[in-house]
Amino acid sequence: MRIIKNTDTQSERNWLSEWGWRESGPASLAAYVHIPFCRHRCGYCNFSLLANREDLYERFLNAFEIELAELKEPRRVETIFLGGGTPSILPREPMARLLGMLRHWLPIDSQGEWSMEANPLDVTDEFCEQILSLGINRLSIGGQSFQPSKLLRLERDHSPEQLIKSVERAKNYFSSVSLDLIFAAPNESLAGWQDDLKTAIELNVHHVSTYGLTFEKGARFWGMRQRHEIDSLPEELELELYKEAIESLCNHGFDHYEISNFAKPGHRCKHNQNYWLGNPWWAFGPSAARYIGGSRSVNHRGTIEYIRRIEKNRSPVDELEHLTAEQMIRERFVFGMRQLAGVNWNSLRSEADSATSNSIEAAMGKHVAAGWMIRNGENVRLSREGLFISDVLWSEYL
Numbered sequence: 001m002r003i004i005k006n007t008d009t010q011s012e013r014n015w016l017s018e019w020g021w022r023e024s025g026p027a028s029l030a031a032y033v034h035i036p037f038c039r040h041r042c043g044y045c046n047f048s049l050l051a052n053r054e055d056l057y058e059r060f061l062n063a064f065e066i067e068l069a070e071l072k073e074p075r076r077v078e079t080i081f082l083g084g085g086t087p088s089i090l091p092r093e094p095m096a097r098l099l100g101m102l103r104h105w106l107p108i109d110s111q112g113e114w115s116m117e118a119n120p121l122d123v124t125d126e127f128c129e130q131i132l133s134l135g136i137n138r139l140s141i142g143g144q145s146f147q148p149s150k151l152l153r154l155e156r157d158h159s160p161e162q163l164i165k166s167v168e169r170a171k172n173y174f175s176s177v178s179l180d181l182i183f184a185a186p187n188e189s190l191a192g193w194q195d196d197l198k199t200a201i202e203l204n205v206h207h208v209s210t211y212g213l214t215f216e217k218g219a220r221f222w223g224m225r226q227r228h229e230i231d232s233l234p235e236e237l238e239l240e241l242y243k244e245a246i247e248s249l250c251n252h253g254f255d256h257y258e259i260s261n262f263a264k265p266g267h268r269c270k271h272n273q274n275y276w277l278g279n280p281w282w283a284f285g286p287s288a289a290r291y292i293g294g295s296r297s298v299n300h301r302g303t304i305e306y307i308r309r310i311e312k313n314r315s316p317v318d319e320l321e322h323l324t325a326e327q328m329i330r331e332r333f334v335f336g337m338r339q340l341a342g343v344n345w346n347s348l349r350s351e352a353d354s355a356t357s358n359s360i361e362a363a364m365g366k367h368v369a370a371g372w373m374i375r376n377g378e379n380v381r382l383s384r385e386g387l388f389i390s391d392v393l394w395s396e397y398l
């Protein structure tokens, strides 16, 4: 793999080819958009965003429009995911401008999936009506918990009541509503997590994404843990909470289709499935990472630097990697294995050279023998035990 750190010295714009795009290559069916604004920064979050910077919305959208226009012509996609940050934070006019430019440059079929992440506080009737009328058909609500004390610990800015109201309201407008829930927050108990799951189930959401809290360098929680102000949960309890999520959600009609994702029938996230299948995708905005033509490029993380570069007619790309054929196979294997259905290894192996295929086979043989993977004819997938330790397996394939 060749990683090139962009030196920010380009003056000529040809970002489409820098992204790895070739007209003869496969179409990108998915697009990710990063909106880097939030009201405040939650303690566990190290995403690329600025808190309380309404003054930058217009400059950001100006830069973003220039980046989008580098597509040169409208490119049809099947899915768009607006994440961040908190895309729902944008007021009415900037929101209309953002969605209007996306509709122009990334036209999406009526059958397509267009998701937006939303903070519960933003989910008003007016907001839902506006974004629905502009094409959004799936809302992903960043709720995280229904317990007042856990929300406080996570430094969320909404109450359980506001979260419940936002889910109920969103369901009146959108055919698919997803809820994010965090587990393994400091001091969390099994009973509290069971209550979170019970409320999510009673609310009858269509999709749940649930992640164990991580302590990322750069997030405030990282420093707090270093200073012993907060602790991570013991690993055994975290595992118990994860098992509880699987049990409860699967017992109530959810299909556990990816390590961290659960869907009611017909509600899997098509956008994320593109990632797991190794398909190419576009990406726009600060810190956004795209994968096109075997190249992965990542925009600068800093919102101001992203804007500044574009204003100076320079590329916002900060890193560019050209993956080798071997790396692409290895990544497709690992991403594909995140899905509970696993990977069609016979088909993937037919695209690999013998050294790559033998090396994956050797690791797989070990993991099947250990009971962490199940091989069934041409298919290989994680076992239930493998699910619980999947993070430690992947380094043997990459």
Ligand code: SF4
Pocket (backbone or CB within 6 Å): 037, 038, 039, 040, 041, 042, 045, 046, 047, 049, 084, 085, 086, 119, 142
């Ligand atoms: S967790 Fe979500 S709402 Fe909180 S700062 Fe990060 S992106 Fe914003």
